[in-house]
Amino acid sequence: MELVIEQLTKTYGSKQALNGVSFKVGEGIHGLLGPNGAGKTTLMRLLATLLTPTSGKAMIGGVPLTDKAQIRQLVGYLPQEFAFYPGMSVLEAMDYLALLSGVKGHSERKRRIDDLLEQVNLTEQRRTKVKALSGGMKRRLGVAQAMVHEPKLLIVDEPTAGLDPEERIRFRRLLSRFSEGRIVLLSTHVVEDVESTCEQMTVLHKGSLRYHGRIGDLTGAAAGRVWTVELDRAEWERDRDRFPVLSAVPEGTGMRIRVLADQQPYPGAQQAIPSIEDAYLCLMRKEESFV
């Protein structure tokens, strides 16, 4: 199972939202990151056949995007804002959505829905009306509906938004289990989601591909550029804009800061092991390709 994207481009009028993006993804969970307006939603909507590319192509398991009927069987999509049928119960909504996704046979639908509701921890709420669910429960129902036709490519947009920490962990486990033999494309602003579930990631910036590869290679490329140092408050106030600041935490009477710099920025500053977040910020500051 492979997702192959070749020179995919999408323009809205004169706005180029995606600009000749090419990459390949194999089975497993793959992170999709990028600042606001990077083109992530456009890419996901293209793959879900909700938009048509201006040029370029993509294939999912060898099936081209132009074969919409077959692609819809292969793809499950959880958009950021998902409008359910508020007056239906959880069971009714799932059954209806499973039917729309082409899951035939009442007993087969029942088996899959019971299993999924158990996995997303909504069995107790199966008779609850969708409008009475909490935000986190709606997200969980959203992912259950995206999985119900057992898609080969599952696209999830900010799936952990609004989930509490325990739900987040549960959710990541669910995605990991589901990704066996499939591709999960996980778009998120939560770097921790990527860190704990993905081996590889793609970063978009202003419609172009900024990074595609292993997370370890990205953090490796930031090695030697992340420094920590303790400054007193006056120094910190004076120097705030001197180096790109990754974090600043009050410590005693001073500030412990983490900055990006090619050379030691202050006497006594120590090199730190870059986190994904550091590496991502480092990448965003580079104008050209990073690694």
Ligand SMILES: Nc1ncnc2c1ncn2[C@@H]1O[C@H](COP(=O)(O)OP(=O)(O)OP(=O)(O)O)[C@@H](O)[C@H]1O
């Ligand atoms: N229907 C549209 N018409 C015109 N411009 C659009 C349309 N949809 C998106 N855009 C523009 O295309 C660019 C990419 O938008 P997109 O929603 O794909 O980004 P994103 O990475 O998903 O951002 P976010 O993280 O904020 O959701 C942005 O500049 C956006 O303003």
